[in-house]
Amino acid sequence: MSTTSQKHRDFVGEPMGDKAVTALSGIGEILGKKLEQQGFDKAYVVLGQFLLLKKDTEMFTDWLKDASGANSRQAGTCAQCLKEWCDAFL
Amino acid sequence: MSSLRSKSAQDISDLLDEYGIKHGPVVDSTRSLYEKKLKEAMAKGKKGKPSPDKTYYREEEEEVTYEYRTPVRSDGAGDSGSYMRSRPEWSEREFEHKTSYSSYLRSKPEYRGKDFVDEPAMYDTPYAYRNSYLNSTPMKSQDAPKAPKSSRLIPLWVQFAFFLAVAVFLYLVFSSMETNESLKGIE
Numbered sequence: 001m002s003t004t005s006q007k008h009r010d011f012v013g014e015p016m017g018d019k020a021v022t023a024l025s026g027i028g029e030i031l032g033k034k035l036e037q038q039g040f041d042k043a044y045v046v047l048g049q050f051l052l053l054k055k056d057t058e059m060f061t062d063w064l065k066d067a068s069g070a071n072s073r074q075a076g077t078c079a080q081c082l083k084e085w086c087d088a089f090l
Numbered sequence: 091m092s093s094l095r096s097k098s099a100q101d102i103s104d105l106l107d108e109y110g111i112k113h114g115p116v117v118d119s120t121r122s123l124y125e126k127k128l129k130e131a132m133a134k135g136k137k138g139k140p141s142p143d144k145t146y147y148r149e150e151e152e153e154v155t156y157e158y159r160t161p162v163r164s165d166g167a168g169d170s171g172s173y174m175r176s177r178p179e180w181s182e183r184e185f186e187h188k189t190s191y192s193s194y195l196r197s198k199p200e201y202r203g204k205d206f207v208d209e210p211a212m213y214d215t216p217y218a219y220r221n222s223y224l225n226s227t228p229m230k231s232q233d234a235p236k237a238p239k240s241s242r243l244i245p246l247w248v249q250f251a252f253f254l255a256v257a258v259f260l261y262l263v264f265s266s267m268e269t270n271e272s273l274k275g276i277e
């Protein structure tokens with residue numbers, strides 16, 4: 001039984017367009033700021049990174065933990081969110 | 091080998107392949123990640139990725155025990171006559187029941203047939219007799235493998251006493267029955 005949050009469902013339910021990076025499930029304000037500082041200021045840029053890592057959720061999780069200081073849960077949530085978005089729209 | 095930074099992207103890519111690490115293009119944003127992975131792989135000295143965090147296992151495990159109960163439920167092991175058959179089922183059930191106590195309460199099943207499953211916290215249901223009777227039987231066999239958990243509603247000694255009382259009662263009933271054959275079954 002998956003327990004996805006509303007944020008997850010909101011993101012995965014439609015094309016991400018120009019949504020901010022904080023729209024990603026698992027990414028809050030603090031993590032969002034850290035990502036923006038590194039140039040990942042929009043959700044699609046993070047998507048770009050996810051795609052560069054060949055949509056490997058484990059790799060992406062590791063990358064996100066390093067890049068933003070996210071913990072395992074947050075990074076895993078974000079990875080799962082992006083993966084499902086890709087499954088739906090890519 | 092010591093300084094990954096000075097290697098070209100192609101070298102990094104080749105090294106990743108050597109260690110069997112699946113990877114994408116080695117570009118600016120992915121390079122540091124791959125360098126880190128290579129460092130870990132080299133430190134381990136073996137091929138393959140380091141195991142990732144699995145945060146979903148807990149729920150999975152709960153689900154597994156949940157599913158396991160399904161075949162147990164379908165048996166009509168309610169009356170005392172068939173308690174021998176239900177005993178091994180119950181012992182496992184109780185075992186899982188104790189370990190996944192809270193999850194069982196949460197995952198409200200459609201096991202309407204067995205009330206004592208729905209309400210593990212209350213043994214004073216209409217099926218109370220059957221509950222505590224069946225409950226007491228496997229408790230005896232459960233005692234050795236399990237660590238004593240003091241989260242019982244009925245204390246263990248009460249269950250033992252009850253079990254003994256019922257056993258004595260049955261013995262008396264049995265011994266007072268008059269049959270043609272001898273009771274002990276001796277020729």
